[in-house]
Amino acid sequence: MSEQGNPGRRAPGELEGEVLAALWAIGKPVGVGTVREHVAGDPAYTTVLTILSRLHDKGLVTRERAGRGYLYAPVRDEAGHAAAGMRNLLEHGKDRAAVLARFVAELPAEDEKLLEQLLRGHAED
Template identity: 45%
Template sequence: MMMAGDRRPPGDLERTVMETLRSAARPLTPREVQNLLGGDLAYTTVLTILTRLYDKGLLDRQRVGRAHAYSPVTDEAGMTVRRLHQVLDEAPGREIVLARFLGSLSRRDGQLVREMLRELDARQAPDEGD
């Protein structure tokens, strides 16, 4: 149990949640993950972590009643994404690592990244009616 003022290392909670999901025999709901982690974390904290991991492409989810059940992605692309996130979470100077990586891309890969970022921005832009 952590004391007041104690902070987890960056990525520690995500790693713990991923380990919990990997050790499960089936997809788990946020409440089940919360209970397996000892119940010390707020439900909203667990849900936020699961949502972030899903958004990063590290988890699959399926509807179970009113909630979702989450499981680790097992395809090769998903595993590569997971490893990249681990490296970034553990690296001092995240921005430096990202800048050097982007600077090392071929012209073709750089163009592909730019196109993907434009598409992502377009999907995340608020509707004009909002």
């Protein structure tokens, strides 16, 4: 059955994002059960465990042994994760200048001003 035909089914990668969001919200290393409690839709324990294992394999979360299980924590905060994704997209574009120009051109005015301020701040360091 297609995803459009099953409204309860998440899009690919959506549960990974929800699990990361739960870890960011919790703010400390936690076990699978705690993560599961913070994810909408009551996913199965084994589903959350699988997602955490995939995130660990991708280098997005750390895990440390705690008894018979693990405690998981995100490698980066939410802003760092978003920045890494943006950097990855930029690095895989064929024309960096065109990608950056398009990105800046499509920013709302207030974000463009913020970006200018941030760039000036780094230039002064």
